[in-house]
Amino acid sequence: MNVTPPPPPIVNPSFILTLNNLFAVAQTKELETRNAITTSKTWTFEKTLGYGAYGLTMLLSDRDPLNLRPVRKVVLKRPLMPETGVDDFVREAEALRNLRGHAHIIQLINYTANVGDFRSRGGRLARAFRRVKAAFNNPPVNLFRALSYNHGGPAILSEYLENGSLVRVMERLFDRRDQLPNRILWSWYHCMVSACVALTYKKEGPEGGPLEREKPQANGEHYRLIHNDIAHRNMMVDQCEPMVRQHRLVPKLVMIDFGLARQAIPGDEIRSEQMNLTDINIMMLGLIIPRSAVVHAEDLRLARWNGMITQAACILNDDRLPYLDPDLQMLLAESFKCNDELEPYGRPSLEETFQRTRRGMRKPATSYSEALRILELDETVWMIMQNLIFDADDDDD
Ligand SMILES: Nc1ncnc2c1ncn2[C@@H]1O[C@H](COP(=O)(O)OP(=O)(O)OP(=O)(O)O)[C@@H](O)[C@H]1O
Structure with a gap:
């Protein structure tokens, strides 16, 4: 019998992480980082937030023995193995730097391509002096320096959002057989669409600078960024903002995790917008029906409805969703519209969705039927909101 030999692996096999050893590698990396941070005495390792195929994401806090300043929490992301995923880190840091200042994007604090560059030449005295200085002012580079003694490789530092991701919200909705009111759905839809608008133009704001709400740009260079990993776990819940009307009651959502983000080629501006928007629209179906298994475009079912063919069948049954705002239902039905060949057709643009979600978000309670x-x-x-986010126990973290 003629047996064809298996094709050679494209990647060096020593770099391939299987699920079996991913956990062990993540644990080792966590221990390394924990030790480096503990030795530095300027930051405290709080916990690991998560890990994927390439990176480990950890929560750290600024150690302030004199209680001189409010405790600052930061998120540190490092590659699991120095050989792999470094390109993703460089791309993620670059995207975060370009998008810094947009209100619905996680804010980058600092980034280095190699923490080894921060290794200081000073001796014990210099280190002791830095520690004393850190009691008054503990800049993020101290963290890179702490990591530099035993390691090299990239590190990304970003702000920490303590309210968890939309996965947490969905799980709680599911457990409590609850549903989100239209005003929350509209508000979060508009946040997520604003994050997509952010991906169309660079902001390049300074670290700690003011945040600006995104606006569709008529002119200027299009950034054409495709996130490629838009999902409930990558949309974080921020705080309420008493001075911003739309976030007085409903906290803002912020997009994270740009490790898979890529810039589309020139000419692909609309396609890049539509790719991000479709992912957001799928997330909206999940927020409306947390019990639905719709997480991918392939799971969508077709329906004929109001003279159109749409893939949004799961939200068109008015008996199952009597509370759903017909305007929201219509926007989502149109957002999954297809032609007779069942290809996407006549779907609202990013700008149109931005305007329609803004109008939806501004509807007062009195605009809904009495029932x-x-x-x-x-x-x-x-x-x-208190129930789902702010007062919720942390037992499911
Ligand atoms: N800035 C942040 N504030 C709070 N939590 C965060 C932050 N960034 C990441 N996390 C948490 O850490 C988890 C992993 O982070 P991130 O998505 O950046 O890493 P990843 O390795 O790409 O993970 P995945 O492949 O699951 O998306 C997130 O799902 C989120 O729960």
Whole structure:
């Protein structure tokens, strides 16, 4: 019998992480980082937030023995193995630097391609002096320096958002057989669409600078960034903002994890916008029906509805979703519209979705029918947010 030999591996096999050893590698990396941070005495290792095929994401806090400043928490992301994923880190850092200053994007604090560059030549005295200085002012480079003694490779530092991701919200909705009022759905839809608008132009703001809400740009260079990993786990819940009308009751959402982000080629501006937007629209279906298994475009079912063919069948049954705002239902139905060949057709653009979600977000409780109004009142929205996010136990973290 003629047996064809297997093709040679494209990647050096020593760099391939199987699921079996991924956990062990992540644990070792965590221990290394924990030791380096503990030795430095200027930062504290709090916990590991997560790890994927390439990176380990950890929460650290600024150690302030004199209690001179508010404790600052930061997120540190490092590659699991120095040989792999470094390109993803460089791309992620570059995207975060370009997008810094956009209100719905996680804010980069600092980045280095190689923590080894921070290895200081000073002796014990210099180190002791730095430690004393750190009690007054502990800049993020101290962290890179702490990591530099035993390691090289890239590190990304970003702000920490303590309210978890939309996965947490979805799980709680599922457990409690609850549903989100339309005003929360509109508000979060608009946040996520704003994050997609952010991906169309660079902001390049300074570290710690003011954040600006995104606006579709009529002119200027298009950034054409495709996130490639838009999912509930990569949309974080921020704080409420008492001075911003739309986030007084409903906290802002912020997009994270740009490790897979790529810039589309010139000419592909609209395609890049539509790719990000489709992922957001799929996330919206999940927020409306947390029990639905819709997580990928392939899971969408087709329906004929109001003279169109749409893939949004799961939200068109009015008996199952009597509370859903017809305007929101219509926007999502149109966002999954297909032609007779079942290809995407006539879907609202990013700019149109931005304008329609903004109008939706601004609807007061009184604009809903009397039967629904109780769900949409400020008091109900506030109570649901407390319940799902701010007062929720941390047992499922
Ligand atoms: N800035 C942040 N604030 C709070 N939590 C964060 C932050 N960044 C990441 N996390 C948490 O850490 C987890 C992993 O982070 P991240 O998505 O950046 O890494 P990843 O290795 O690409 O993971 P994945 O492949 O699961 O997306 C996230 O799902 C989130 O829960």
